[in-house]
Amino acid sequence: MEERKMFPDQVIREWIESTEDGITALQNWRAHLEEWAHLGCEDTPGDFHAALKRLRDEGLEGWADGNPAGDGLDRLAEVLGVE
Secondary structure, three states: OOOOOOOHHHHHHHHHHHHHHHHHHHHHHHHHHHHHHHHOOOOOHHHHHHHHHHHHHOOOHHHHHOOOHHHOHHHHHHHHOOO
16 A cells, blocks of 8 residues: 555544544444344344445454354344344
8 A cells, every 4th residue: 555645633533534434333233233132133134234334344344253242243144034
């Protein structure tokens, strides 16, 4: 990757923006989890894949794919009836 000429405040601003994007993706993921927990798992495959894609697009694939919560992402997909 070619290094760009950036002022220190630009570097920090980009990190803040990236952090906000990651937080938003995690909040979206949590909202889906809460919805699935309260309303059941019907019609979730599209939502599941979209929410997971958003996490991955924000660079959180390692967190999502390697998370041991509830026996992992594959188990969550199984519980939700997602293939």
